[in-house]
Amino acid sequence: MDTIGDFLTKIRNASRANKQVCSAESSSIKINLADILKRNGYIADYEVKKLRPGISEISLSLKYVRGVPAITGICRCSRPGCRLYYTHASIPKVYNNLGICILTTSKGVLSGKEAMQQHVGGELLCKVW
Numbered sequence: 001m002d003t004i005g006d007f008l009t010k011i012r013n014a015s016r017a018n019k020q021v022c023s024a025e026s027s028s029i030k031i032n033l034a035d036i037l038k039r040n041g042y043i044a045d046y047e048v049k050k051l052r053p054g055i056s057e058i059s060l061s062l063k064y065v066r067g068v069p070a071i072t073g074i075c076r077c078s079r080p081g082c083r084l085y086y087t088h089a090s091i092p093k094v095y096n097n098l099g100i101c102i103l104t105t106s107k108g109v110l111s112g113k114e115a116m117q118q119h120v121g122g123e124l125l126c127k128v129w
Contacts, residue, residue, distance in 0.1 A: 004029065005076045008126055015062055015069040026056040032109035033102060033125070034060055040100050040111060042070050042128055077101070077124045087121040099129025 007024050014022035024030065026048050034046040037060075044061040051057055063070040078084040086092070086103070091112045094101050101112040105122030115122065 002080055003027065004125060005079070007033070008074050008076050011060065011071065012074050015071045018069070019062060021059055021061055023057055023059040026058040029109060030058055034058060036102055036109065036111050037128065071128060073129045074126060076126050084124045085121065086124055088116050088119045091116055091121070094127045095129045099127060101127045
């Protein structure tokens with residue numbers, strides 16, 4: 001089971017269906033992914049709700065610009081069967097810097113630009129454009 005891949009698929013499907021809100025089971029990495037998407041302007045906001053002890057849910061408010069989703073594409077790069085690692089110098093550009101890539105590094109989950117600035121590499125989780 002690839003929980004990050006499932007989370008990204010829920011976001012992709014909700015944005016293509018022009019939904020306002022997308023929700024999924026919460027985890028720390030999903031919260032970090034949502035925070036990066038919010039900081040880079042791909043979602044309007046996110047909220048973590050406690051359902052019962054030990055179980056929480058993350059709700060994303062998707063962003064639209066004149067009726068067009070801010071997230072036109074989101075893909076999972078590193079999979080459980082095939083991990084992709086990059087040094088800070090070889091982090092890929094997404095659509096000639098019009099999109100972002102998200103990495104998990106030794107300093108936490110960072111966007112590609114933040115990872116290059118901090119001179120850390122890591123596992124490429126996904127690309128967003």
